[in-house]
Amino acid sequence: MPSPARPSLTPRKQPRQARAEATVDAIFEATIQLLTRPGAENLTTTRVAERAGVSIGTLYQYFPNKQALIYALNERYLVALTEKIEATCRAQEGESAKNMLKALIDTYWQAKTERPEVTRALYRSVADLDNTALIETFAQRVDAATTAMFSSASDVDFANLAEVNLTLVTVIFGTVRNAFERGLDTDEADRLHGQLLLMCEAYLVCIGERINHAGGQSGGQD
Amino acid sequence: MPSPARPSLTPRKQPRQARAEATVDAIFEATIQLLTRPGAENLTTTRVAERAGVSIGTLYQYFPNKQALIYALNERYLVALTEKIEATCRAQEGESAKNMLKALIDTYWQAKTERPEVTRALYRSVADLDNTALIETFAQRVDAATTAMFSSASDVDFANLAEVNLTLVTVIFGTVRNAFERGLDTDEADRLHGQLLLMCEAYLVCIGERINHAGGQSGGQD
Amino acid sequence: MPSPARPSLTPRKQPRQARAEATVDAIFEATIQLLTRPGAENLTTTRVAERAGVSIGTLYQYFPNKQALIYALNERYLVALTEKIEATCRAQEGESAKNMLKALIDTYWQAKTERPEVTRALYRSVADLDNTALIETFAQRVDAATTAMFSSASDVDFANLAEVNLTLVTVIFGTVRNAFERGLDTDEADRLHGQLLLMCEAYLVCIGERINHAGGQSGGQD
Amino acid sequence: MPSPARPSLTPRKQPRQARAEATVDAIFEATIQLLTRPGAENLTTTRVAERAGVSIGTLYQYFPNKQALIYALNERYLVALTEKIEATCRAQEGESAKNMLKALIDTYWQAKTERPEVTRALYRSVADLDNTALIETFAQRVDAATTAMFSSASDVDFANLAEVNLTLVTVIFGTVRNAFERGLDTDEADRLHGQLLLMCEAYLVCIGERINHAGGQSGGQD
DNA sequence: TATGAATGAGGCTTCATTCAT
DNA sequence: CATGAATGAAGCCTCATTCAT
Numbered sequence: 041m042p043s044p045a046r047p048s049l050t051p052r053k054q055p056r057q058a059r060a061e062a063t064v065d066a067i068f069e070a071t072i073q074l075l076t077r078p079g080a081e082n083l084t085t086t087r088v089a090e091r092a093g094v095s096i097g098t099l100y101q102y103f104p105n106k107q108a109l110i111y112a113l114n115e116r117y118l119v120a121l122t123e124k125i126e127a128t129c130r131a132q133e134g135e136s137a138k139n140m141l142k143a144l145i146d147t148y149w150q151a152k153t154e155r156p157e158v159t160r161a162l163y164r165s166v167a168d169l170d171n172t173a174l175i176e177t178f179a180q181r182v183d184a185a186t187t188a189m190f191s192s193a194s195d196v197d198f199a200n201l202a203e204v205n206l207t208l209v210t211v212i213f214g215t216v217r218n219a220f221e222r223g224l225d226t227d228e229a230d231r232l233h234g235q236l237l238l239m240c241e242a243y244l245v246c247i248g249e250r251i252n253h254a255g256g257q258s259g260g261q262d
Numbered sequence: 263m264p265s266p267a268r269p270s271l272t273p274r275k276q277p278r279q280a281r282a283e284a285t286v287d288a289i290f291e292a293t294i295q296l297l298t299r300p301g302a303e304n305l306t307t308t309r310v311a312e313r314a315g316v317s318i319g320t321l322y323q324y325f326p327n328k329q330a331l332i333y334a335l336n337e338r339y340l341v342a343l344t345e346k347i348e349a350t351c352r353a354q355e356g357e358s359a360k361n362m363l364k365a366l367i368d369t370y371w372q373a374k375t376e377r378p379e380v381t382r383a384l385y386r387s388v389a390d391l392d393n394t395a396l397i398e399t400f401a402q403r404v405d406a407a408t409t410a411m412f413s414s415a416s417d418v419d420f421a422n423l424a425e426v427n428l429t430l431v432t433v434i435f436g437t438v439r440n441a442f443e444r445g446l447d448t449d450e451a452d453r454l455h456g457q458l459l460l461m462c463e464a465y466l467v468c469i470g471e472r473i474n475h476a477g478g479q480s481g482g483q484d
Numbered sequence: 485m486p487s488p489a490r491p492s493l494t495p496r497k498q499p500r501q502a503r504a505e506a507t508v509d510a511i512f513e514a515t516i517q518l519l520t521r522p523g524a525e526n527l528t529t530t531r532v533a534e535r536a537g538v539s540i541g542t543l544y545q546y547f548p549n550k551q552a553l554i555y556a557l558n559e560r561y562l563v564a565l566t567e568k569i570e571a572t573c574r575a576q577e578g579e580s581a582k583n584m585l586k587a588l589i590d591t592y593w594q595a596k597t598e599r600p601e602v603t604r605a606l607y608r609s610v611a612d613l614d615n616t617a618l619i620e621t622f623a624q625r626v627d628a629a630t631t632a633m634f635s636s637a638s639d640v641d642f643a644n645l646a647e648v649n650l651t652l653v654t655v656i657f658g659t660v661r662n663a664f665e666r667g668l669d670t671d672e673a674d675r676l677h678g679q680l681l682l683m684c685e686a687y688l689v690c691i692g693e694r695i696n697h698a699g700g701q702s703g704g705q706d
Numbered sequence: 707m708p709s710p711a712r713p714s715l716t717p718r719k720q721p722r723q724a725r726a727e728a729t730v731d732a733i734f735e736a737t738i739q740l741l742t743r744p745g746a747e748n749l750t751t752t753r754v755a756e757r758a759g760v761s762i763g764t765l766y767q768y769f770p771n772k773q774a775l776i777y778a779l780n781e782r783y784l785v786a787l788t789e790k791i792e793a794t795c796r797a798q799e800g801e802s803a804k805n806m807l808k809a810l811i812d813t814y815w816q817a818k819t820e821r822p823e824v825t826r827a828l829y830r831s832v833a834d835l836d837n838t839a840l841i842e843t844f845a846q847r848v849d850a851a852t853t854a855m856f857s858s859a860s861d862v863d864f865a866n867l868a869e870v871n872l873t874l875v876t877v878i879f880g881t882v883r884n885a886f887e888r889g890l891d892t893d894e895a896d897r898l899h900g901q902l903l904l905m906c907e908a909y910l911v912c913i914g915e916r917i918n919h920a921g922g923q924s925g926g927q928d
Numbered sequence: 929t930a931t932g933a934a935t936g937a938g939g940c941t942t943c944a945t946t947c948a949t
Numbered sequence: 950c951a952t953g954a955a956t957g958a959a960g961c962c963t964c965a966t967t968c969a970t
Contacts, residue, residue, distance in 0.1 A: 218436025611833030662880025
């Protein structure tokens with residue numbers, strides 16, 4: 041993957057026919073399979089094509105180069121992840137902050153945990169890819185979604201929403217990833233999961249925002 | 263790069279003469295330089311040797327293969343980081359939990375921030391290296407150090423030290439890394455740094471351990 | 485080159501298109517040419533590809549490594565040699581033992597002599613190759629062929645065919661190779677050729693089998 | 707082992723002191739050990755020196771280059787083998803031809819069989835060495851020895867001693883080597899050994915020389 | 929559009945050999 | 950004399966990519 045004169049990362053053509061879409065899917069699937077096998081560093085376009093059951097020429101019909109393939113794969117993953125988070129955020133509109141935290145943590149934790157090898161593989165795959173733009177794009181979408189969610193909390197009024205949101209999002213996502221990389225066993229992971237929620241709640245209490253444990257009755261004039 | 267028939271990652275020979283030690287240092291330095299340049303995926307043994315001002319053969323006298331070089335570099339970094347943390351922990355013996363948290367976060371944050379490109383480069387460099395063992399070794403040393411520190415806190419008695427320690431360590435390290443990867447500007451970073459400390463303190467309060475918030479006011483003669 | 489974790493010696497892909505077959509032939513031919521030049525120890529994949537007029541990548545499309553190339557070349561040679569011997573054996577069915585011996589010796593002698601540099605080169609090329617299996621396979625085919633031939637001899641009935649066959653085959657092939665390696669001049673070689681035949685005939689007489697030197701005159705109803 | 711401008715093959719200096727002789731012996735022994743291990747193709751001067759317990763510099767004090775080492779090793783082996791054969795020949799002076807044949811075959815067979823891996827290894831080691839001269843030198847010595855022996859046979863008068871001698875020597879040495887390479891089991895080898903002797907005897911009979919099977923009893927006036 | 933044979937720059941690594949200490 | 954750090958030419962092989970069919 042030589043980087044000077046970085047080539048286009050956008051797919052070469054959009055699959056218009058069903059057949060083409062199936063091909064692209066097969067290629068993605070093959071890539072993931074190879075990526076999640078030991079020896080993933082051996083990911084080669086030839087092997088991807090082989091496993092996808094298409095010729096190498098066909099692969100290059102859909103992706104102008106290897107980086108574009110990896111980029112597209114990560115994009116796909118990030119889109120799905122982001123959409124999950126957005127869905128969670130929408131579903132929590134108007135809920136209590138505590139519920140929001142719980143839902144956010146659960147969603148992210150589960151997303152990272154359900155196919156751990158895939159997560160790990162994707163982390164590795166982007167090592168030498170300039171995916172800053174990708175990351176940023178999706179970070180913004182996530183920030184927007186969580187910000188909107190928290191601003192609708194039924195029981196809290198955030199004085200400095202931006203700061204709190206950044207803190208929570210950074211802590212949650214960072215902690216989950218770290219937990220993930222430490223290879224904790226299920227038991228430890230579960231307990232950590234719980235403690236993370238506790239910590240985030242404690243944070244909200246601490247920053248002086250009143251959480252109406254009792255529900256909305258005490259204030260509500262907002 | 264971990265594949266069946268994993269080649270040895272241990273250095274080939276220990277430098278015995280002073281000359282040899284200088285050589286190894288030059289190789290490490292050259293590796294870091296190449297790693298922190300854009301196009302880091304182009305790290306090649308040839309270029310490392312070139313930049314280190316030694317022949318390629320000399321490089322291979324000390325490292326049996328490219329992976330071993332990267333591995334050794336990471337080990338070196340982790341050793342230094344771990345030792346810093348251990349020093350911090352020892353220095354905080356008997357202090358208040360709040361001071362401990364502050365010291366721990368500061369130490370780690372600074373370690374990651376002072377040569378950010380190096381940090382970033384090392385993260386990337388290990389992408390396809392089986393460094394699980396390395397990580398685990400140092401995670402244990404760090405856990406031991408922080409556990410010892412927290413257990414000596416002057417103002418708190420942890421009912422479940424292991425769990426609390428794991429939580430704090432995972433949250434702090436994960437958050438710092440994530441903050442770091444998001445490429446926050448200095449201002450955001452500073453605020454996040456503060457909020458992280460706040461959150462950890464709040465966590466300690468929340469789990470029911472009594473922290474003397476009042477510090478001096480309740481008694482004052484401390 | 486046989487080492488632990490022996491790499492595959494089987495060709496990588498079968499040529500499907502005519503173009504590909506020509507390529508493989510060119511590679512074989514180039515290998516032989518390089519092998520038969522003085523300095524044969526300098527056989528390198530790069531030079532083979534160069535002389536064959538193909539790129540080094542193409543060579544590796546068909547042979548997974550250098551050993552596989554040498555192995556395939558030897559296999560090819562042994563197949564040809566074995567087939568020649570089998571043909572000779574078939575042609576001698578029902579002949580007299582003496583004729584059989586003559587035909588066998590002549591065939592082998594000629595096969596070794598007609599392109600002596602090739603023979604010599606192949607002997608050298610396999611020096612560090614685990615070709616035991618190859619040798620064994622062809623030794624068995626040859627044994628089978630000669631055994632069948634001798635068992636059909638018109639004038640002899642072998643009491644212990646297996647032993648006699650092994651002896652004759654080992655002596656003939658060993659002697660020819662040795663004669664060959666001694667670098668005898670034509671004259672010496674010719675005389676040795678004759679003496680070898682004589683010796684084998686004498687052996688048959690000696691082991692008590694009746695050879696009808698006189699042809700049919702003695703009776704022949706046996 | 708690059709061959710152009712073939713460097714000197716003669717040892718650099720003769721060991722004069724006992725210490726030096728021990729060093730050379732250690733180097734030879736180490737070479738044989740490495741040569742007889744699987745992976746013998748990996749014979750390197752560094753490894754030889756290591757195993758011999760001397761520095762690489764010391765090795766080069768005694769051998770100007772790697773080829774010279776291998777050459778010297780083979781020379782040593784051939785000298786020993788030749789001397790064994792010469793001794794046998796001297797011991798058989800005046801004996802019957804049959805006894806001579808038996809002694810010669812036995813000697814050679816045993817020499818090849820007693821350390822088969824060494825034999826095999828040496829065969830391999832010379833693959834890319836121009837040892838023609840070596841071979842020739844020792845072939846001549848052996849020829850001289852066997853010729854002298856046969857000419858002293860008590861019971862035979864060779865009309866064409868040179869031809870007979872060449873034939874016998876070529877057949878015997880070639881057959882033994884071939885038997886050796888076929889990897890025969892002990893049983894087969896033993897029988898072949900016997901048959902080879904038989905064949906050589908039959909040859910002598912056949913070429914019209916009278917062998918006094920009865921030994922001296924029939925006349926003794928010779 | 930699909931195929932797969934061909935390409936070749938360039939990566940990793942070895943190892944015979946030298947020479948300053 | 951011995952040592953062993955350093956050398957660097959050169960070998961093997963991979964793999965992203967192209968293009969004729």
